[in-house]
Amino acid sequence: MSHILTTIGFDADDTLWHNERYFRLTQDHFAELLADHTESDTLMGRLLAAERRNLPHYGFGIKGFTLSMIETAIEVTDGRVPASVISQILDAGRDMLSHSVDLLPHAAQTIQTLRSDYKVLVITKGDLLDQERKLAQSGLRDLFHGIEIVSAKTPEAYTRIFAQHGTGADQGLMVGNSMASDVIPMIDAGGWGVFAPHGLSWAIEHATAPEHPKFHEITNLGNLPDLIKSIITGDIHATG
Incomplete structure (x- = not known):
């Protein structure tokens, strides 16, 4: 030695x-869910800002990412995001936690x-x-x-x-x-x-x-x- x-x-x-590709796929789905409320690029910018803001509280990983998506959805809809959308975001987070390696x-x-x-x-x-x-x-x-x-x-x-x-x-x-x-x-x-x-x-x-x-x-x-x-x-x- x-x-x-x-x-x-x-x-x-x-x-x-591989890991980041699952985040990208989930972000694409997230953009589809919020397409009636904001443009994709704007949404991704808001999401990234939420992730940066939340890192000291939630740390790195899928759970913090999921919470940041929910927070961003609430922000861009002025609090009017449907419960069905929140449910789909949670489902997407759970799917990420079981993806293949x-x-x-x-x-x-x-x-x-x-x-x-x-x-x-x-x-x-x-x-x-x-x-x-x-x-x-x-x-x-x-x-x-x-x-x-x-x-x-x-x-x-x-x-x-x-x-x-x-x-x-x-x-x-x-x-x-x-x-x-x-x-x-x-x-x-x-x-x-x-x-x-x-x-x-x-x-x-x-x-x-x-x-x-x-x-x-x-x-x-x-x-x-x-x-x-x-x-x-x-x-x-x-x-x-």
Whole structure:
């Protein structure tokens, strides 16, 4: 095991399996339900504002998203939203909590490749029950040396997790599709942050890529083992 890098953390949603597409489908249905009251673009802007406003109260995940849809429906109808629409929004939220778990390419193979030489962790945020369900259904759960479901991904959270499961954040790497949650706070904790972009991403997770020697970007998880080899052999300059 390399003393430069000992522990690899993986984000879950839209890094190991599809997730955002279910939110987009639900948003489309939400727009259809409120089509008589406002334009779709306006509605999505109001919904995003509600999600930002509600994050400190509800946290990340489907339940908070569902409550934000209900709040937005009440706002755009001036409190006149029919009970039948509220019922359909609740149904849509429940459907999201039972959607299938479809792995992204290279997810299982990459974890299998790395786990013999490194401690591999899954570090995810969102609804506890939903994340546990997806992990169980993914078939990946037993491949990880540690599982952390957190309320927010902060430098402090990464410092704690990589100290608990590994040899510290400075010898850890976090890979995920969110620049704001997976990359920047991990680098701020002293580790490597690897961006693996997904075709769909939530606006709240957007951030500018950092100019830092411990930041890297890959096109998919299949590129991760070679990137790690380059880091530990010094082919990529990664200090700081």
